[in-house]
Amino acid sequence: MTGGLTPSQTVGPFLEIGLPWPDGPFVVPEDTPGAITITGLVFDGAGAPVTDALVETWQADPDGRFAHPDDPRGAARLGFRGFGRCPTGPDGSYLIVTLKPGALPSPDGGTEAPHLDVSVFARGLLDRVVTRVYFPDEAQANAADPVLASIAEPARVATLIARPDPDPARLRFDIHLQGDQETVFFDV
Amino acid sequence: MAVHPPAGSGLVVPGYERPSGVHPPLDFAGYRSTALRAPHRPLVLLPHRLTEITGPLLGAERVTPADADLTTQHAGEPQGQRIIVAGRVLDGDGRPVPDTLVEIWQPNAAGRYRHRVDNHPAPLDPNFTGAGRCLTDSDGRYRFITIKPGSYPWQNHPNAWRPAHIHFSLFGRAFTQRLVTQMFFPGDPLFFQDPIFNSVPEEARGRLISRFDLGLTVPEWALGYTWDIVLRGRGATAFENQDGDR
Numbered sequence: 132m133t134g135g136l137t138p139s140q141t142v143g144p145f146l147e148i149g150l151p152w153p154d155g156p157f158v159v160p161e162d163t164p165g166a167i168t169i170t171g172l173v174f175d176g177a178g179a180p181v182t183d184a185l186v187e188t189w190q191a192d193p194d195g196r197f198a199h200p201d202d203p204r205g206a207a208r209l210g211f212r213g214f215g216r217c218p219t220g221p222d223g224s225y226l227i228v229t230l231k232p233g234a235l236p237s238p239d240g241g242t243e244a245p246h247l248d249v250s251v252f253a254r255g256l257l258d259r260v261v262t263r264v265y266f267p268d269e270a271q272a273n274a275a276d277p278v279l280a281s282i283a284e285p286a287r288v289a290t291l292i293a294r295p296d297p298d299p300a301r302l303r304f305d306i307h308l309q310g311d312q313e314t315v316f317f318d319v
Numbered sequence: 320m321a322v323h324p325p326a327g328s329g330l331v332v333p334g335y336e337r338p339s340g341v342h343p344p345l346d347f348a349g350y351r352s353t354a355l356r357a358p359h360r361p362l363v364l365l366p367h368r369l370t371e372i373t374g375p376l377l378g379a380e381r382v383t384p385a386d387a388d389l390t391t392q393h394a395g396e397p398q399g400q401r402i403i404v405a406g407r408v409l410d411g412d413g414r415p416v417p418d419t420l421v422e423i424w425q426p427n428a429a430g431r432y433r434h435r436v437d438n439h440p441a442p443l444d445p446n447f448t449g450a451g452r453c454l455t456d457s458d459g460r461y462r463f464i465t466i467k468p469g470s471y472p473w474q475n476h477p478n479a480w481r482p483a484h485i486h487f488s489l490f491g492r493a494f495t496q497r498l499v500t501q502m503f504f505p506g507d508p509l510f511f512q513d514p515i516f517n518s519v520p521e522e523a524r525g526r527l528i529s530r531f532d533l534g535l536t537v538p539e540w541a542l543g544y545t546w547d548i549v550l551r552g553r554g555a556t557a558f559e560n561q562d563g564d565r
Contacts, residue, residue: 138342138500138523139343139500140527140528141499143486144437145426147423148448150488172501175356176359189374189375191368197369197373199374199376201332201373235370238369250494253356255354258343258345282361282363308358309357316362
C-alpha cells in the first residue's frame with residue numbers, strides 16, 4: 132500500500148468535453164522544418180477502432196534534452212513543448228506533429244534510443260496505459276536500448292517501432308490494446 | 320546533436336514511488352467496457368529515466384481566470400446547485416504541487432453531458448458546457464465554481480446509474496505523475512452499485528470522495544466541497560550513481 136495517493140478512474144466516453152486542445156496534436160507547427168507526423172489507429176481486442184480514446188505523447192527535443200528542472204543538463208532549445216495530445220476520430224485514428232527526439236543518456240550508463248512516451252486514455256481503461264514509440268531508422272540505437280532489451284519476448288519489440296511511410300515525413304504507429312498484436316505496455 | 324555520455328558519467332535523476340493498492344486493475348469484469356480494452360499481457364516494468372521523471376510544464380498561457388468558473392461561460396447562469404470545489408494538489412511526500420494544470424469536465428445538473436453520444440433523455444442546459452481548467456497556486460491550491468452534476472443512467476448492467484462525479488485531469492511535474500480520475504460527493508446512495516468507483520481497492524476508495532466544507536461554503540451563495548489530490552511522490556533514486564560523483 133502507498134499512503135494517501137489518489138486512485139485513477141477512467142476518462143469515460145465524454146473526455147472530448149474537457150481534454151482536447153485545438154493545438155494539442157501540434158507539438159510543433161506543421162510548417163516547422165524537420166516536422167514529422169506520427170499517425171495511427173487505436174484498436175480494441177476485437178480489432179475494432181477505438182473512437183473515444185485520447186493519445187498523449189511526451190518526448191525530448193531533437194538534442195535529447197528536456198525543458199524541465201529535473202533534467203540536470205537543461206534544455207538545449209527554448210520553446211519546445213514536447214507534449215502532444217490528440218483524441219481519436221470516428222475512424223479510431225490520431226496524429227501527432229512533432230520533431231524527432233534525440234537519444235538520451237540513461238542514469239545506468241547506457242543510451243536510450245530516440246523515443247516518445249505515450250499514454251492512452253479511454254472508456255474501459257480504468258487507468259491510462261503507457262507505451263513508447265521508437266523509430267524505424269534507428270536499428271542500431273534500438274538494438275542498444277535498455278528498455279527494448281528488457282522486453283522478454285523479442286517478437287513483441289516490433290509493436291513499439293513505428294512503421295515507415297512512403298512519405299518520409301510520416302510514420303505509422305498503431306496501438307492494439309488487446310489481441311494477437313497487443314502493443315507492449317509498461318508499468319511506470 | 321544527441322548526448323552520449325560515457326557510462327557512470329554521473330547523471331542523477333529522481334525516481335518516483337510505484338503505487339500499490341491504489342489504482343484499479345485494468346481488467347475489472349464488473350465494468351463491461353474493460354473486456355475488449357484492458358491489455359491481457361503483463362505490463363513491462365519501466366525504470367524511471369529522463370523521459371519519465373520529466374513532464375510537460377504547461378501553464379499560464381493555457382488558462383484564464385474565467386476558465387475556473389463553469390457558471391459564467393454563457394449569457395445566463397446554469398440551472399442547478401451552485402458549488403465551489405477546491406483543494407490542494409500534493410505529492411506523496413506531502414509537498415504541494417504548484418503551477419500545475421488541472422482540467423475538469425462534468426454533466427449538467429440534470430445528468431446530461433454536452434456531447435453527441437450522450438443520449439440520456441434529460442435536458443441540455445444552454446448555459447452550461449461543463450469544462451473548466453485552472454493552474455494550482457504556489458501552495459498547490461485549486462478552486463472551481465460550478466454546479467453539482469446530476470447522476471445519470473448507463474448501460475453497464477440493469478438499472479445502472481453513475482454516482483454524481485466530476486472528471487479531473489492532472490499533470491503534476493513528471494510523466495509518472497499524470498493522473499485522470501473522478502471526484503465524488505459524500506453520502507451518494509449510488510456508490511454500492513457503481514463498478515467504476517468500486518474498481519478501486521477498498522482502502523483507497525474513500526480518497527475519491529470530497530468532503531462537505533462549511534468553511535469553504537459562501538453564505539447565501541454556494542456550497543463548498545473540499546478535495547485534495549495526491550500524486551506520486553519521489554522515491555529513491557532509480558539508479559545508483561556508479562562513481563559517486565555528482
